[in-house]
Structures are given as C-alpha cells and as structure tokens.
Amino acid sequence: MPRFAANLSFLFTEVPFLDRFEAAAVAGFRAVEFLFPYDHAPEDIADRLRRYDLTLALFNLPPGDWTAGERGFAARPDKFEELQRSLHTALPYALATGAKRVHLLAGLADRHDGAAALAFRRSLAVAAHFFAPHGIDVMIEPLNRRDVPGYFLDDFGVARDLIRELGIPNLKLQFDIYHCQILHGDVVMRLRELMPIIGHIQIASVPSRQEPDREELNYPFLFSELDRLGYAGFVGAEYRPRAATTDGLGWFASYRAGNT
Numbered sequence: 001m002p003r004f005a006a007n008l009s010f011l012f013t014e015v016p017f018l019d020r021f022e023a024a025a026v027a028g029f030r031a032v033e034f035l036f037p038y039d040h041a042p043e044d045i046a047d048r049l050r051r052y053d054l055t056l057a058l059f060n061l062p063p064g065d066w067t068a069g070e071r072g073f074a075a076r077p078d079k080f081e082e083l084q085r086s087l088h089t090a091l092p093y094a095l096a097t098g099a100k101r102v103h104l105l106a107g108l109a110d111r112h113d114g115a116a117a118l119a120f121r122r123s124l125a126v127a128a129h130f131f132a133p134h135g136i137d138v139m140i141e142p143l144n145r146r147d148v149p150g151y152f153l154d155d156f157g158v159a160r161d162l163i164r165e166l167g168i169p170n171l172k173l174q175f176d177i178y179h180c181q182i183l184h185g186d187v188v189m190r191l192r193e194l195m196p197i198i199g200h201i202q203i204a205s206v207p208s209r210q211e212p213d214r215e216e217l218n219y220p221f222l223f224s225e226l227d228r229l230g231y232a233g234f235v236g237a238e239y240r241p242r243a244a245t246t247d248g249l250g251w252f253a254s255y256r257a258g259n260t
C-alpha cells in the first residue's frame with residue numbers, strides 16, 4: 001500500500017502553515033511534504049514533525065523570487081552562485097527535519113539552448129554531491145508546459161536520459177503523475193520503465209489538479225500498480241482541494257489505516 005504524504009503547500013491551507021502539520025496528522029497522514037519552508041526556522045518545522053509524529057518526505061530547494069515568476073535556477077548559467085547558496089540554505093532544514101529528499105528546480109530556460117543544458121548538468125552534479133554525504137537524494141521533476149510555460153525540464157525522457165548518463169546514485173526522478181499524464185500520457189508504461197530511478201511520486205486528478213478520485217486517471221489502479229512494482233517510497237498528495245481539504249479525503253479513507 002502506498003505511503004501517502006500530504007503536501008502542506010496545497011492541502012490544509014485553511015490554517016496557517018505551522019498548523020497544517022497537526023491537521024494532516026489528525027486526518028490520518030503519517031508523512032508530509034511541502035514546497036518551501038524558508039519563512040520558518042528549521043527547528044520550528046522539526047518541532048511540529050516531532051509533536052505529531054510525522055515524517056518529512058520531501059521539500060524544494062529555494063526557487064529564487066517565486067512571486068516574480070522564478071522557478072529555480074539549475075539550468076541558468078547566470079545564476080550558478082545563487083544555486084550554490086541555495087544548497088547551503090536548504091541543508092539546515094534537511095538536517096533538522098531528517099528529510100531524505102529535496103527537489104531541485106530547473107528554472108525557466110530554453111531546453112535546446114546548449115549553455116542552459118550544460119548548466120543544468122553541472123547543477124545536478126554539484127547538488128547531488130553536496131547532499132550525498134548526508135544521505136539525502138536530489139530529485140528532478142519534469143513540469144508540464146501549460147502550468148509552467150518556459151520551464152527547462154518539460155520532458156520525462158530528457159530527465160531519464162540525464163539521470164542515467166550522470167549515473168550519480170542519489171540523483172533521482174520525481175515522478176508527478178499529474179505532469180506525466182499532461183505531457184505524455186501512457187503513465188503505467190512509464191512507471192514500469194522508470195521505477196529504478198524514481199525517488200518520489202506525486203498525484204492529482206487530470207486535468208483539474210484536484211482530488212485523485214475522478215477525471216482522466218484511475219488512481220486505485222495506479223496505486224495497486226505501484227505495489228506490483230514494489231515502490232516503497234512516498235506518494236505526495238499535491239492537489240488543490242475542490243472545497244475543504246477534509247471534505248475531499250474520501251480517496252484516502254481506504255488507505256488511511258495502513259499508512260504507517
């Protein structure tokens with residue numbers, strides 16, 4: 001049975017960020033993830049995790065100025081120093097919380113631009129080697145072009161080839177099923193092919209990015225496929241609830257008891 005993590009940047013937004021940990025625990029989650037913890041001290045986040053007996057599955061490295069549209073800088077040759085600083089910003093959060101996965105955002109850049117491609121490879125290697133001594137895996141996640149126009153990493157095949165070519169053991173794929181379905185479809189065949197390099201999975205309905213209980217994808221089938229494939233990692237619930245978060249947790253009810 002998949003181990004679900006509530007994404008606290010998307011779910012339980014009815015309450016302030018630090019109160020979402022309790023809300024997730026009360027709803028039956030044993031793990032959480034979120035985009036950015038940087039408005040809070042690492043100790044405050046670690047305290048909430050301890051208090052509610054939650055595992056932090058994943059968080060993102062700093063993205064730059066998110067409200068101004070920045071989406072990271074791994075593929076930005078002009079922002080290599082910022083990328084290096086971002087690793088040092090994130091590390092205390094990972095150490096304080098015990099998180100074993102971080103997501104490295106690629107940034108907005110042309111995938112066919114040679115300098116951007118080179119910068120991306122270098123950033124992946126630098127980030128993976130930076131986190132390796134701490135037992136932390138670095139994820140890269142292809143994002144669909146409709147939600148994030150101009151994002152450098154918008155193809156699962158490109159991500160796969162890069163991870164395989166670089167061959168760094170703690171560099172892995174963040175397989176967001178929502179993005180995969182929009183970009184390529186054929187989700188099950190891709191899960192089967194890519195399982196050896198997948199470090200984290202996320203879910204949402206397609207196309208609305210809401211609860212994984214209707215629309216294009218048959219999530220109960222996908223969850224049992226993850227079991228058949230022996231996936232032992234986390235599945236992040238990264239969707240925008242249609243109404244109150246707790247009203248939309250019907251999809252989770254039958255998994256709740258087994259979510260240890």
Ligand SMILES: O=C(O)C(=O)[C@@H](O)CO
Pocket residue numbers: 035060103105141143176179202238
């Ligand atoms: O948008 C997504 O999907 C994510 O997982 C985010 O972390 C990208 O910023």
Ligand SMILES: [Mg+2]
Pocket residue numbers: 141176202238
């Ligand atoms: Mg995602």
